[in-house]
Amino acid sequence: MKILSALATAGLLVMAGNAAASSFIGTTDTIGSSLANSVEGTSDASTGGNNKVVLQARDDAASxxxxxxxxxxxxxxxxxxxxxxxxxxxxxxxxxxxEDILAQ
Known part of the structure; x- marks a missing residue:
């Protein structure tokens, strides 16, 4: 009976660990995708066909x-x-x- 109890406990711990890991991955994926969307929005703004005015501002942007x-x-x-x-x-x-000008 002790072996059955120990196996059941081990099984529950494994399932709980998997659920926690899955929850963590889901959270980091959500945060990562929202940050990517935010960066993409500013990137779309500054690419503007890689126009000359923006590209010439790289040194000033770095400073x-x-x-x-x-x-x-x-x-x-x-x-x-x-x-x-x-x-x-x-x-x-x-x-x-x-920062986005520098990233181009």
């Missing part, structure tokens, strides 16, 4: 990101204005757009 927003170059300002003019409803911050 902006590295200085945590303290250094704002002329080319970055032009790119940000250009992106916002192309997509008036864009809700991305300057930092998000600068």
């Amino acid at each position: 902006f990101v590295a200085s945590n927003g303290a250094i704002r170059g002329v080319q970055l300002e032009a790119a940000l204005q250009h992106l916002r003019a192309q997509q008036p409803g864009l809700e991305a911050s300057d930092m998000q757009l600068a």
